[in-house]
Amino acid sequence: MEKNNILVRDLYKQFDGFLLDHVSFQVPKGRIVGFIGENGAGKSTTINLILDELKRDNGQIQIFGKENTISTVKEDIGVVFDECNFHDVFNTSDIEKILSGIYKSWDSCLYRQYLKRFKIPEKKQIGSFSKGMKMKLSIICAMAHKPKLLILDEATTGLDPVVRDEMLDLFLEFIQDEDCSILFSSHITSDIQKIADYVILIHQGKIIFEEQKDDLVYNFGIVKCGKEKFASISPDDYITHRVTNVSVECLVRDKEAIKHKYKNIVVDNATLEDIMLFYIKGGAA
Amino acid sequence: MRGLIYKDITIFFKGIDKKLVLIAAGAIILLMVNTGVYAGLFASVMLAMTIGIQNIMSFASDEKASWKKYQLAMPVNAVSVVTSKYISVICTLAVSLAGSVLFNLLSSVAFRSFNITVWGVSTAASVIVPLLWTGICLPLTYWFGFHSAQTMGMIVVIPMFYFIKYFEDGVGFSAMTNSILSYVVVAGIAVVVLFIISMIISMAGYNRKE
Numbered sequence: 001m002e003k004n005n006i007l008v009r010d011l012y013k014q015f016d017g018f019l020l021d022h023v024s025f026q027v028p029k030g031r032i033v034g035f036i037g038e039n040g041a042g043k044s045t046t047i048n049l050i051l052d053e054l055k056r057d058n059g060q061i062q063i064f065g066k067e068n069t070i071s072t073v074k075e076d077i078g079v080v081f082d083e084c085n086f087h088d089v090f091n092t093s094d095i096e097k098i099l100s101g102i103y104k105s106w107d108s109c110l111y112r113q114y115l116k117r118f119k120i121p122e123k124k125q126i127g128s129f130s131k132g133m134k135m136k137l138s139i140i141c142a143m144a145h146k147p148k149l150l151i152l153d154e155a156t157t158g159l160d161p162v163v164r165d166e167m168l169d170l171f172l173e174f175i176q177d178e179d180c181s182i183l184f185s186s187h188i189t190s191d192i193q194k195i196a197d198y199v200i201l202i203h204q205g206k207i208i209f210e211e212q213k214d215d216l217v218y219n220f221g222i223v224k225c226g227k228e229k230f231a232s233i234s235p236d237d238y239i240t241h242r243v244t245n246v247s248v249e250c251l252v253r254d255k256e257a258i259k260h261k262y263k264n265i266v267v268d269n270a271t272l273e274d275i276m277l278f279y280i281k282g283g284a285a
Numbered sequence: 286m287r288g289l290i291y292k293d294i295t296i297f298f299k300g301i302d303k304k305l306v307l308i309a310a311g312a313i314i315l316l317m318v319n320t321g322v323y324a325g326l327f328a329s330v331m332l333a334m335t336i337g338i339q340n341i342m343s344f345a346s347d348e349k350a351s352w353k354k355y356q357l358a359m360p361v362n363a364v365s366v367v368t369s370k371y372i373s374v375i376c377t378l379a380v381s382l383a384g385s386v387l388f389n390l391l392s393s394v395a396f397r398s399f400n401i402t403v404w405g406v407s408t409a410a411s412v413i414v415p416l417l418w419t420g421i422c423l424p425l426t427y428w429f430g431f432h433s434a435q436t437m438g439m440i441v442v443i444p445m446f447y448f449i450k451y452f453e454d455g456v457g458f459s460a461m462t463n464s465i466l467s468y469v470v471v472a473g474i475a476v477v478v479l480f481i482i483s484m485i486i487s488m489a490g491y492n493r494k495e
Binding site: 051052053071072073074075077079081083084085086087088089090094097098099100101102103104151 | 286287288289290291292295296299300346347349350351352354355357358359360361362
């Protein structure tokens with residue numbers, strides 16, 4: 001029995017001025033995988049390759065254990081991009097008629113329930129919706145055909161905190177079915193920190209790490225000390241460091257071990273954003 | 286495919302630009318007043334051109350919504366996508382045909398003249414013109430984007446303009462009466478062939494990936 005909904009191995013794609021360099025990762029069943037990185041790091045390119053919207057130069061992509069080029073696998077995938085892709089002249093009934101004619105498993109009752117739950121007006125044209133409403137509708141449409149895999153490419157970017165929170169709760173509900181999973185690309189690391197089980201950091205087309213979120217959040221820490229104290233810390237004990245005007249900050253993999261080893265040292269908790277910034281910016285303050 | 290056909294037809298009707306309707310209506314009225322017994326024919330050609338333009342405009346709204354990116358993530362293949370587009374164009378011919386019948390009826394009543402050949406040519410034009418227009422513009426849209434299709438669409442207006450001018454000058458229709466039916470048949474066959482070739486080229490264009 002296949003344990004991953006997505007399996008990516010040695011994915012390679014070259015454009016002018018950009019290289020996706022042997023990217024490998026997996027999205028296990030029943031899990032939410034956060035895909036983070038700065039703009040232009042390769043998140044959307046990877047997602048477009050997974051969805052077979054771009055032609056890969058090399059590597060392997062499997063969805064539900066099948067080649068991603070087989071169009072029937074898309075029946076079980078719900079996709080939300082960073083903008084609403086529905087025409088302004090449509091209303092929610094038009095969308096229902098369109099998508100029910102495309103997805104065999106489209107559930108009109110579920111769609112109507114979601115519309116009601118998220119207070120999406122049924123008669124109004126989409127062109128008159130706010131950005132938040134448009135994105136809610138996109139997410140509802142991605143879920144109304146009961147997919148096993150949700151691929152979200154910056155789907156919560158641009159939403160206000162209240163709407164984002166509603167959507168994150170919906171994703172957590174979706175994942176209650178152990179066969180379902182979510183690949184959630186975002187540069188809003190707080191969203192990923194809130195719901196993801198695993199986190200993948202991509203930078204300049206390369207995977208920097210693929211870790212369990214809890215390991216990152218509970219074990220990683222930031223040492224803050226003066227330059228003299230920093231000189232006493234072994235380079236093996238930290239991943240990277242940055243020098244600020246007043247102190248030195250080091251990203252450490254095991255904050256408890258560091259607290260034990262170095263007395264009188266301040267080790268703060270590291271958020272996902274801190275970790276991402278340390279890895280991406282490295283020594284730059 | 287049902288969903289995609291519904292989508293294209295809905296965009297066609299809901300996306301009708303009021304300015305385009307006003308311009309077309311103005312041009313049709315002007316033509317009907319100036320062309321006497323051929324009013325129905327000219328109005329039909331004008332409406333058919335408007336249908337062609339509206340079809341092209343609906344492709345533009347796909348581009349505006351980045352629909353293709355979304356569509357590529359759906360369980361539909363290139364054949365379904367392109368075929369549904371062409372089927373939706375064929376469906377819109379109903380509007381063109383209905384308009385042609387209406388204009389010829391009005392013209393026949395107003396000018397107390399009924400000419401079966403004029404009716405036949407009008408009906409043929411109401412089918413041929415939108416098919417010709419989209420047959421040329423759709424592959425361009427799939428290969429080079431909407432803007433090149435829009436430019437080409439405008440170029441297609443030129444022969445249409447000369448066609449109308451030819452009749453307006455007076456001698457055109459009477460000189461052609463004997464052979465007009467064979468022209469229409471040849472034009473019809475040519476457009477059907479063009480439409481099929483256009484569909485194949487469009488599929489190849491849609492299938493292209495970076």
